[in-house]
Amino acid sequence: xxxxxxxxxxxxQNMWRHKGISFPLLxxxxxxxxxxxxxxxxxxxxxxxxxxxxxxxxxxxxxxHNANEKQVQNLKTKLTNDPRITSFxxxxxxEASNLFKQSFQDPSLTVHLKENPLPASFDLSVVxxxxxxxxxxxxxxxxxxxxxxxxxxxxxxxxxxxxxxxxRLTSVGRYIGGWVAIAVMTVAVIxxxxxxxxxxxxxxxxxLIGADNVFIKLPVLIEGATIGTLSTAVSxxxxxxxxxxxxxxxxxxxxxVPLSAQFLHTRVMLGMVASGCLLGAVGSISVLTRTR
Numbered sequence: 001x002x003x004x005x006x007x008x009x010x011x012x013q014n015m016w017r018h019k020g021i022s023f024p025l026l027x028x029x030x031x032x033x034x035x036x037x038x039x040x041x042x043x044x045x046x047x048x049x050x051x052x053x054x055x056x057x058x059x060x061x062x063x064x065h066n067a068n069e070k071q072v073q074n075l076k077t078k079l080t081n082d083p084r085i086t087s088f089x090x091x092x093x094x095e096a097s098n099l100f101k102q103s104f105q106d107p108s109l110t111v112h113l114k115e116n117p118l119p120a121s122f123d124l125s126v127v128x129x130x131x132x133x134x135x136x137x138x139x140x141x142x143x144x145x146x147x148x149x150x151x152x153x154x155x156x157x158x159x160x161x162x163x164x165x166x167x168r169l170t171s172v173g174r175y176i177g178g179w180v181a182i183a184v185m186t187v188a189v190i191x192x193x194x195x196x197x198x199x200x201x202x203x204x205x206x207x208l209i210g211a212d213n214v215f216i217k218l219p220v221l222i223e224g225a226t227i228g229t230l231s232t233a234v235s236x237x238x239x240x241x242x243x244x245x246x247x248x249x250x251x252x253x254x255x256x257v258p259l260s261a262q263f264l265h266t267r268v269m270l271g272m273v274a275s276g277c278l279l280g281a282v283g284s285i286s287v288l289t290r291t292r
Contacts, residue, residue: 028191029231030238031288036184037239040272041264042172048262050166054131057159061143062121064150071148075122078146084130086140089123096120119150133160188228188279220284228280232273239264 063072072090077090091099096118130136136154145153243263264272 012086018232025191026227026231026234029188029228032184032187032191033232033235033272035179037235037264037272038242039177039180040268041239041243043169043177044264044268045261046169047166047173050162050169054128054159054162054166055125057131057155057162059124059126059136059139059152059154060151061124062151062153063120063148065119065162067120067148067150072120075146075148078125078143079122084126085124086127087125091121091123093118093120131159132163154185185279188276189283191283193283195289221281222282224280224282225277226280228276228278228283229273231280232276236264236269236272 061075063075076088076090079085125140126136126139130139136159140152140154143149240263247261
């Protein structure tokens, strides 16, 4: 246990002793990870915008004019017990008339009407898994033949646009994200190898004086993992600052900030930190395997 503590302390001392090259390395890697984090942030928020727009797509069940209270209650019970329905709102004929008058504040449109022509209706929201043009039809088919239902309407064209946009965004994101990730890993490993190659003479001297492999290689491995972890943490802090500046700029210029706007999820940030640690270790190992 004391030996492990000594080796970890030695790794930290090496970083501090070579701070002239360790600090620029940390900044360089931090910038590389910042670019990757920026891509992930833009991609996840673009997906969130599409998902938020899809969530606002509703299915409207229009009731027949002679629908009675029992039929309405049966529909409410079925909607309540249907796991595919996340929420619903019943709009009576009177409420529909009031909403129409609020939307079109022109008395001439309704003054000559002897009775209310607007039907009662239900506005439904379905679970995310069914918000596609193909799957939402399953819900519509189950309800259109029910007693009291006159017609069903939903934004088919808008839902199709959102579905296509989501699929294309996913495909493009995976393709570009894959290449960006490869570029980040390649640059990170190369930079780390350049850093530790400068220390080859030091490790060679330790070998000449009889130091064992654990004493020589483990501090370098720990140092590489530490640099990778710190650089990723620095990049996330910088990315958080950029995110806040963008939000403040939007608000300052009077632009509403989308409710779907969000920073990286905790799992994504932990994954980036773990990846930085792993890349740091791999970068050092690529040099250690060449050390005799």
